[in-house]
Amino acid sequence: GENVEQHPSTLSVQEGDSAVIKCTYSDSASNYFPWYKQELGKRPQLIIDIRSNVGEKKDQRIAVTLNKTAKHFSLHITETQPEDSAVYFCAATPGAGGFKTIFGAGTRLFVKA
Amino acid sequence: DGGITQSPKYLFRKEGQNVTLSCEQNLNHDAMYWYRQDPGQGLRLIYYSQIVNDFQKGDIAEGYSVSREKKESFPLTVTSAQKNPTAFYLCASSIQANSPLHFGNGTRLTVT
Numbered sequence: 001g002e003n004v005e006q007h008p009s010t011l012s013v014q015e016g017d018s019a020v021i022k023c024t025y026s027d028s029a030s031n032y033f034p035w036y037k038q039e040l041g042k043r044p045q046l047i048i049d050i051r052s053n054v055g056e057k058k059d060q061r062i063a064v065t066l067n068k069t070a071k072h073f074s075l076h077i078t079e080t081q082p083e084d085s086a087v088y089f090c091a092a093t094p095g096a097g098g099f100k101t102i103f104g105a106g107t108r109l110f111v112k113a
Numbered sequence: 114d115g116g117i118t119q120s121p122k123y124l125f126r127k128e129g130q131n132v133t134l135s136c137e138q139n140l141n142h143d144a145m146y147w148y149r150q151d152p153g154q155g156l157r158l159i160y161y162s163q164i165v166n167d168f169q170k171g172d173i174a175e176g177y178s179v180s181r182e183k184k185e186s187f188p189l190t191v192t193s194a195q196k197n198p199t200a201f202y203l204c205a206s207s208i209q210a211n212s213p214l215h216f217g218n219g220t221r222l223t224v225t
Binding site for chain 1: 144146148153154155156157158161163169171172203207210211212213214216217218219
């Protein structure tokens with residue numbers, strides 16, 4: 001089945017710097033790759049997603065890139081702010097059926113003011 | 114206000130007892146899911162349901178059971194067979210395959 005690995009597990013940056021989180025997946029048939037942000041004590045919420053027919057997607061300070069050949073995708077946050085501090089999860093949905101979303105272990109991002 | 118409601122927020126049980134976690138959605142989504150979240154391990158899929166009266170096992174289904182008798186409801190029963198049931202449980206729904214998950218606020222279950 002699908003396996004998603006996420007790195008790093010913890011990331012600390014200065015306010016205003018960029019943050020990059022990387023994920024790899026194992027199932028070449030996976031075709032949907034969402035990213036979720038979970039603030040302390042709250043539910044995970046979608047922040048951006050990308051489909052396999054697209055190489056890059058951007059939404060204000062957040063961007064996601066996908067390399068299907070290498071089976072990896074990355075989240076880029078520019079001009080980080082203290083409110084970006086949270087746990088970020090990448091996920092992949094295998095092509096067959098498309099309901100079984102598998103998550104990475106998460107990255108805890110600290111943005112220091 | 115559309116969303117997913119999980120209840121209760123905190124649940125305490127004695128070892129050996131079955132316990133049922135509630136999940137209700139009014140988003141009119143066909144698919145519903147149960148995930149377990151443990152520190153440092155991300156979210157692991159327990160069960161999912163694509164439509165009413167149908168559900169499939171996820172990666173860690175042992176010791177759990179579900180039902181999907183109504184589109185709006187997807188309760189999860191943690192049975193006494195689950196060896197390490199203390200965890201944070203998240204219910205989610207999606208409108209279709211390969212689409213964003215909408216999560217509830219979760220239920221924190223403690224079994225002693």
